[in-house]
Amino acid sequence: MRIVVTSVYVDDQQQALDFYTDVLGFQKKLDIPLGEHRWLTVTSPDDPDGVELLLEPSAHPAAATFKQALKEDGIPFTSFGVTDIAAEHSRLVDLGVKFTQPPTKFGEVTIAVFDDTCGNLIQIAQQG
Known part of the structure; x- marks a missing residue:
């Protein structure tokens, strides 16, 4: 599977x-x-x-309620992996993407969170 x-x-x-x-x-x-x-x-x-x-x-209706609750609580809907979070953050900022959390290290992972303009917060993450 x-x-x-x-x-x-x-x-x-x-x-x-x-x-x-x-x-x-x-x-x-x-x-x-x-x-x-x-x-x-x-x-x-x-x-x-x-x-x-x-x-x-x-x-x-359940989807809209679910999305709104996640966004209000600052919880990303999903996560995408990147190899260089600093470069990706910079590239996206240059394109006008609004981040709610800049790259932040949590142990072995660094994450950043942005608004996808479609009702969601999305996380990008770099391992290591």
């Missing part, structure tokens, strides 16, 4: 696609119309056949 798709709930799928591709650097993998929404996934350019991130509409 392996993970093939995981989701992040987004307020607007097109806005999310633009942010996750143009700013974060992911690549669009699938874009399948499903009524008023889409099955819309992105992958890492380093692993285009790896785990897909589904930019899932947060249309269900």
Whole structure:
């Protein structure tokens, strides 16, 4: 068994696609119309056949409540690994990304948290 798709709930799928591709650097993998929404996934350019991130509409009332609670408590919805957190933080700041937590070391991991413009806080993490 392996993970093939995981989701992040987004307020607007097109806005999310633009942010996750143009700013974060992911690549669009699938874009399948499903009524008023889409099955819309992105992958890492380093692993285009790896785990897909589904930019899932947060249309269900429970999703909106869940997202809001996480954001209000400062809890990231998910985490992405990076090899150089200082460089990635600097690159994203230069692109206008708003961080709620700058790179901070916690034992063997350094993390930073930013707003994805789609209703979520996202963590980036560097091991070591």
